[in-house]
Amino acid sequence: xxxxxxxxxxSLSYNSRLVLGDVSLQLRKGAIVTLLGPNGCGKTTLLxxxxxxxxxxxxxxxxxxxxxxxxxxxxxARLMGHxxxxxxxxxxxxxxxxxLTGRMPxxxxxxxxxxxxxxxxxxxxxxxGASHLSSRPYTQISGGERQLVMIARALAQEPSFxxxxxxxxxxxxxxxxQVLKMISRIARDQKVTVVMTLHDPxxxxxxxxxxxxxxxxxxxxxxxxxxxxxxxxxxxQNVVAAGxxxxxxxxxxxxxxxxxxxxxxxxxxxxxxxxL
Amino acid sequence: MPSQTEKMxxxxxxxxxxxxxxxxxxxxxxxxxxxxxxxxxxHINPVQLVDLMASKILxxxxxxxxxxxxxxFQVRLPRLLLGMMVxxxxxxxxxAFQGIFRNPLVSPYILGLSSGAAxxxxxSLAFLPGVSIQYAAFFFSLLAVALTYFMATTNRxxxxxxxxxxxxxxxxxxxxxxxxxxxxxxxxxxQSIVFWIMGSLGTASWSKIYSAFPLFALGCTVMLLLRxxxxxxxxxxxxxxxxxxxxxxxxxxxxVSASLAASSxxxxxxxxxxxxxxxxxxxxxxxxxxxxxLIPLSLTFGASFLIVVDDFARAGLGFEVPVGVITTLVGxxxxxxLLRTTRSGGWE
Amino acid sequence: MKSSTYFLLAVAFCLxxxxxxxxxxxxxxxxxxxxxxxxxxxxxERVVFTMENALKTYYxxxxxxNVVALKDDKWMRRLMEDVFPVVDPNFExxxxxxxxxxxxxxxxxxxxxxxxxxLWASSPDDPNILAINDTLKVPVFAxxxxxxxxxxxxxxxxGIISGNTDRASEVKEIMEGYVxxxxxxxxxxxxxxxPGVFWMWTDIYGTxxxxxxxxxxxxxxxxxxxxxxxxxxxxxxxxxxxxxxxxIKLNPDVIYMWYNEDLDPEDIINGEDFQGLRDINAVKxxxxxxxxxxxxxxxxxxRMPLALLHVARDLHHDKFQDVDMNQTIDQYNVDIWGVxxxxxxxx
Numbered sequence: 004x005x006x007x008x009x010x011x012x013x014s015l016s017y018n019s020r021l022v023l024g025d026v027s028l029q030l031r032k033g034a035i036v037t038l039l040g041p042n043g044c045g046k047t048t049l050l051x052x053x054x055x056x057x058x059x060x061x062x063x064x065x066x067x068x069x070x071x072x073x074x075x076x077x078x079x080a081r082l083m084g085h086x087x088x089x090x091x092x093x094x095x096x097x098x099x100x101x102x103l104t105g106r107m108p109x110x111x112x113x114x115x116x117x118x119x120x121x122x123x124x125x126x127x128x129x130x131x132g133a134s135h136l137s138s139r140p141y142t143q144i145s146g147g148e149r150q151l152v153m154i155a156r157a158l159a160q161e162p163s164f165x166x167x168x169x170x171x172x173x174x175x176x177x178x179x180x181q182v183l184k185m186i187s188r189i190a191r192d193q194k195v196t197v198v199m200t201l202h203d204p205x206x207x208x209x210x211x212x213x214x215x216x217x218x219x220x221x222x223x224x225x226x227x228x229x230x231x232x233x234x235x236x237x238x239x240q241n242v243v244a245a246g247x248x249x250x251x252x253x254x255x256x257x258x259x260x261x262x263x264x265x266x267x268x269x270x271x272x273x274x275x276x277x278x279l
Numbered sequence: 280m281p282s283q284t285e286k287m288x289x290x291x292x293x294x295x296x297x298x299x300x301x302x303x304x305x306x307x308x309x310x311x312x313x314x315x316x317x318x319x320x321x322h323i324n325p326v327q328l329v330d331l332m333a334s335k336i337l338x339x340x341x342x343x344x345x346x347x348x349x350x351x352f353q354v355r356l357p358r359l360l361l362g363m364m365v366x367x368x369x370x371x372x373x374x375a376f377q378g379i380f381r382n383p384l385v386s387p388y389i390l391g392l393s394s395g396a397a398x399x400x401x402x403s404l405a406f407l408p409g410v411s412i413q414y415a416a417f418f419f420s421l422l423a424v425a426l427t428y429f430m431a432t433t434n435r436x437x438x439x440x441x442x443x444x445x446x447x448x449x450x451x452x453x454x455x456x457x458x459x460x461x462x463x464x465x466x467x468x469x470q471s472i473v474f475w476i477m478g479s480l481g482t483a484s485w486s487k488i489y490s491a492f493p494l495f496a497l498g499c500t501v502m503l504l505l506r507x508x509x510x511x512x513x514x515x516x517x518x519x520x521x522x523x524x525x526x527x528x529x530x531x532x533x534x535v536s537a538s539l540a541a542s543s544x545x546x547x548x549x550x551x552x553x554x555x556x557x558x559x560x561x562x563x564x565x566x567x568x569x570x571x572x573l574i575p576l577s578l579t580f581g582a583s584f585l586i587v588v589d590d591f592a593r594a595g596l597g598f599e600v601p602v603g604v605i606t607t608l609v610g611x612x613x614x615x616x617l618l619r620t621t622r623s624g625g626w627e
Numbered sequence: 628m629k630s631s632t633y634f635l636l637a638v639a640f641c642l643x644x645x646x647x648x649x650x651x652x653x654x655x656x657x658x659x660x661x662x663x664x665x666x667x668x669x670x671x672e673r674v675v676f677t678m679e680n681a682l683k684t685y686y687x688x689x690x691x692x693n694v695v696a697l698k699d700d701k702w703m704r705r706l707m708e709d710v711f712p713v714v715d716p717n718f719e720x721x722x723x724x725x726x727x728x729x730x731x732x733x734x735x736x737x738x739x740x741x742x743x744x745x746l747w748a749s750s751p752d753d754p755n756i757l758a759i760n761d762t763l764k765v766p767v768f769a770x771x772x773x774x775x776x777x778x779x780x781x782x783x784x785x786g787i788i789s790g791n792t793d794r795a796s797e798v799k800e801i802m803e804g805y806v807x808x809x810x811x812x813x814x815x816x817x818x819x820x821x822p823g824v825f826w827m828w829t830d831i832y833g834t835x836x837x838x839x840x841x842x843x844x845x846x847x848x849x850x851x852x853x854x855x856x857x858x859x860x861x862x863x864x865x866x867x868x869x870x871x872x873x874x875i876k877l878n879p880d881v882i883y884m885w886y887n888e889d890l891d892p893e894d895i896i897n898g899e900d901f902q903g904l905r906d907i908n909a910v911k912x913x914x915x916x917x918x919x920x921x922x923x924x925x926x927x928x929x930r931m932p933l934a935l936l937h938v939a940r941d942l943h944h945d946k947f948q949d950v951d952m953n954q955t956i957d958q959y960n961v962d963i964w965g966v967x968x969x970x971x972x973x974x
Binding site: 054055056076077078079080081083084085087090091092093094095096097100101103104105107108110113115116156157160 | 381382383504505506507508510511513514515517518520521522523524525563567568569571
Binding site: 355 | 727728729730829830832857858859860861862864867868869870871872873875876888889899900902903905906
């Protein structure tokens with residue numbers, strides 16, 4: 004197994020509430036990995052920790068063999084691209100200008116983007132099918148179009164790892180599917196490892212090579228009161244299961260993660276999840 | 280058939296980048312300079328003026344009265360050069376601050392710079408006659424910015440909101456100290472303080488240019504070289520970090536260089552208002568927010584704007600009007616016009 | 628006793644009561660420099676002065692014992708070195724009124740129980756006037772002197788306040804006599820011999836407008852205020868501020884500086900900051916003068932005739948060669964205040 008992303012014992016508390024507890028994962032390089040779970044399970048947080056945007060309270064992250072906590076920001080930006088969930092801009096930059104900012108890790112100290120950087124930015128926009136948006140002000144395009152632009156921006160970094168936070172959140176039914184197909188295609192064509200968070204289990208089933216199912220750590224289990232009482236049977240593990248989708252997605256695991264009963268249906272060789 | 284929004288986008292593409300209008304605006308200082316040199320209460324025949332200037336450059340002799348040479352090279356020329364320097368530094372600092380703060384209502388004075396300068400000048404005018412007003416104003420303006428920055432920084436990060444609020448506090452403190460000085464001094468000193476604060480290029484001299492130029496040049500050069508990074512900062516601290524730009528580091532770099540440029544301007548000319556707020560804003564409405572073009576444009580347009588306004592200040596009436604008063608009166612309607620003709624004032 | 632005796636005693640008693648009434652002060656309705664009508668005693672016997680020039684005028688005409696308090700600041704204290712402690716031996720003890728910037732301390736005023744407060748104000752809405760009216764209910768006389776006529780008028784008003792109107796007329800005559808020492812000479816001077824004069828207040832490019840008292844002073848001293856040649860908007864201001872280029876254009880023959888602590892005529896003539904002025908007639912011919920002593924040569928005080936003479940001597944040195952300045956100064960101070968200057972010996 005070629006380790007792309009390794010996390011060892013990642014824990015993070017926020018406002019003295021434990022969000023991630025002892026997360027240890029091995030994600031295969033070149034795979035499309037989905038982090039799945041209910042709201043508050045810590046999947047966005049985990050993504051940011053992998054990207055180096057957040058520091059865990061304890062534990063280590065290795066991406067492509069490198070210790071993330073030891074990496075310089077420029078090196079990290081060349082390795083990993085991050086697409087955030089919400090995008091806002093105070094300024095009406097053109098979409099191309101936004102994508103161009105993704106070239107930052109490749110531009111030396113006192114320089115500006117050059118023709119090569121412009122070319123790479125255009126290519127990135129082509130890859131996501133957003134070239135027609137190049138001259139449009141970023142603030143005037145739809146939420147879904149902005150998402151494409153941000154993906155292109157991350158691709159302009161020429162990363163080996165692409166981290167996306169809820170890439171389907173602003174898209175309608177049809178476009179959700181289109182974007183996920185595009186991400187899969189890019190992953191294969193550009194040989195990029197994709198780690199994304201999704202909220203729809205069926206999408207996860209359809210598009211992932213690997214799946215990490217997380218559950219939310221509830222107050223009752225691991226709040227301050229328990230710690231104060233010194234209770235050590237607090238279950239602080241919030242990775243329910245990790246591995247191939249078919250193995251991870253079982254009704255028992257889903258119940259543990261989401262707290263609802265489901266059944267799986269097989270349609271034309273695909274697994275569909277149906278809440279009961 | 281392109282939609283309304285598409286048309287706007289295409290229009291903006293026409294203007295952004297290296298269009299004719301862009302180069303025109305870049306060369307404005309030359310036009311402004313060569314018209315302003317002819318303006319002044321002391322009448323010199325334009326042909327003679329050109330001849331005199333040419334003689335200095337090309338090195339031939341002329342027999343005009345000495346006073347012509349004095350007026351051109353000791354009075355008008357330093358005032359125009361100083362005006363261009365001050366206009367350029369206030370505008371480019373304003374542009375940089377607006378970029379860092381991601382907010383169009385920001386002026387170079389937001390971090391307490393003007394309040395500190397006014398206090399320093401008043402202190403020197405009222406109680407420390409041996410200390411030059413310029414140095415006192417410069418020192419206290421930078422002190423105010425430093426206090427603001429350190430007040431707003433916790434745990435190695437300096438949130439924008441904290442900077443703004445700290446700036447409000449620091450400005451208030453220096454304003455109060457200024458008020459104390461104003462109460463305690465004689466009417467004559469008070470008059471001088473008030474006049475200085477209003478902002479004037481009337482005391483322009485070659486020595487002021489020499490003393491202000493180095494830091495102005497340093498601040499502007501840094502901002503010019505790093506201007507594209509303001510684009511990267513514009514999307515947010517986290518987004519910047521994810522492409523490898525350290526937002527805290529660049530905030531400091533831009534705050535320091537913008538403050539150096541603005542402080543050296545304020546130290547020699549007093550507090551000239553609205554230029555740092557309005558010029559970048561106007562340019563953004565016409566040319567778009569890309570800092571690769573906005574920063575150079577701010578330098579050139581700011582320089583031109585101020586010396587054209589100063590033409591009125593020094594020669595419009597029989598007496599000297601503080602140029603800061605005119606920048607407000609001229610800048611405001613200009614800004615209002617552009618605001619009305621651009622959708623959402625360029626900010627959407 | 629008989630009823631007629633009681634009647635006579637009653638009448639005598641009433642007459643006795645009338646006696647003190649006849650010694651009572653008159654109250655007088657008088658207009659201050661801002662046109663405000665106030666009711667004051669003539670003489671007022673407990674007067675507070677927070678304005679130095681009015682005080683100087685008062686000391687020339689009135690009884691110093693009627694002055695009960697003075698403001699406490701460095702300008703008033705400077706008068707200690709002048710003739711006034713000789714005129715009023717209790718001068719120093721009277722420095723009692725607190726002042727912060729322009730604001731008078733009301734408590735210190737209340738403590739001295741004045742019947743009149745004399746202060747400087749440029750409008751009836753002056754905060755000091757309003758405050759004193761509201762709290763102390765004491766009449767306030769506002770001083771606002773901008774012209775040479777105002778200086779004479781002040782002598783009259785101080786005459787009324789002190790009850791010594793005869794002495795006031797006498798002082799005015801003395802002043803007019805000394806003014807004539809100058810104008811007898813300068814009235815003869817031809818227009819072409821009158822130098823253009825730029826009056827330089829301490830803010831350097833601030834000068835005297837054509838309607839100002841200084842403008843008249845320059846005229847009487849045999850000169851012409853260059854602001855008469857300036858643009859109209861600038862002319863009519865009391866204290867117009869011009870710029871370097873305009874000064875070069877006006878090209879005065881003489882630059883006359885009001886007393887300036889930071890600059891001397893030499894700085895204007897040779898200073899690095901004033902290189903731009905080097906082609907002006909005044910600088911080329913080194914005709915830059917300064918009022919050396921602002922207390923002795925104050926144009927808006929009773930010493931106005933001395934100020935006039937000082938300026939006239941510099942403008943037309945040849946015509947005033949035989950004037951002994953020291954003697955004139957001494958004699959003037961004796962005539963007005965009865966004290967020699969600078970020996971400060973009572974005459």
